[in-house]
Amino acid sequence: MKDTLLAICQNTTTHDKAKNISSAISMIEQAAQKKAQLVMLPEIFFYPYELQNLAAIAEEYGDTPALLSQKAKELGIFLCAGSLPIKEKGKLYNRACLFGPDGTLLLQHDKCHLFDVDLPDLKTSESAVFTPGATAQVVDTEIGTIGMLICYDIRFPELARKLALCGAEIILVPAAFNTITGPAHWHTLFRTRAIENQCYVAAASPARNNNAGYRAYGHSMVIDPWGEIIAEADIGEEIIYAELSEKKLLDTRSRLPLLKHRRPEIY
């Protein structure tokens, strides 16, 4: 990997999709102005995470991805366009897209694990709405080998591990934990994925919107390969920046060579 300035846009998602998109674009432009080379948006960055409404605001792969691809090209940045609800052949996917500085779609990831839970004050069934993805991959770029996961995927150590074994140095995770799972698990899970896989992990959440039916946890953050949080947002709309360092990654991996100490024959 190369030293890279990463920015996460923790944007507010209201019930006005067009306004959310234009405000996200404006945050991306601000981040690029501050020299960010890799910019990231959260899970379903253009609407509150209200499952019952996502099918209605979903799109075929078309206008919004095209706009984001064009923006990546115009600004000459890598852009992880958070995730979008994408309709395809009658199915709905929760899809993250990574565009390169020439606008190319470099990588896409469909959320593989769907959040079907029955917690006190939180009952939800994503599998009633979304079709899960079936793969997780990485892409080699000039700034590093990048993999993506979406939100609930982070709870499953196997998937981040798969990306690491495929060479991931940076794992981008658009996510929308809530005010129950966030305080309980957000920092712990994301930090562990960075520690055990010795890579950079970036978690992008929407800002908290108390007028929405789903209250995102916020606290977007970037974690280094030793597990330190090197940038963290509060709960409001905010852009955070973090320097990803090649030296830090290589030092961590050489001094505590976890990935070489695996014992796959036992697992």
Added chain:
Amino acid sequence: MKDTLLAICQNTTTHDKAKNISSAISMIEQAAQKKAQLVMLPEIFFYPYELQNLAAIAEEYGDTPALLSQKAKELGIFLCAGSLPIKEKGKLYNRACLFGPDGTLLLQHDKCHLFDVDLPDLKTSESAVFTPGATAQVVDTEIGTIGMLICYDIRFPELARKLALCGAEIILVPAAFNTITGPAHWHTLFRTRAIENQCYVAAASPARNNNAGYRAYGHSMVIDPWGEIIAEADIGEEIIYAELSEKKLLDTRSRLPLLKHRRPEIY
């Protein structure tokens, strides 16, 4: 599993092995007096974790395990006898033993991942001293299905996951993190193993001994299946107690059924 009172004896390990054993036994007796049904000691509970000295104080599987087995029987408790350096056919293993209330050896675990690191202020090569274990298993008992790991094993998500998939409800981890890796990773890693595997995780450390060549982190703790730390020691000699609740385990697993949401076909 059944509701169970677990105790961790965070004993001080000095350079007097006989004294350490007798003091550990006395702590086990205290814990049993307070009605603990499952009692646990830390990694290499009878000597400071000074690698250069461990071969000299190691034993064949003999007197010390026999003493601990007898103590488990006398007190009618499950006893995780931390770990011991055990010589076997010219090799040395870092071995954890679990005795039942009738004194039977129910389960043993040889540390599978050896800590070979080159950190600032901490260079160590366990593989120069120990032979690694080659399996990880669980045992069904009347208080629950129990698995064991040792220290560095916890950094590898695959091994705790293997135990969980074999049915582990309680994972016992004798460990001796130090004052560098402890503050950086101890709480985060152990909590994540509990969260992602939805089981009780108990981490037993020796007390900090500033006169020893290896300064253990302390902070023995018990974590519930939701990831909450329900008991935690400071750095000194101390016994901590925690109630393991069947209801908490079942509730967590039914409300957020992570283990059922795995997608092994993708990994």
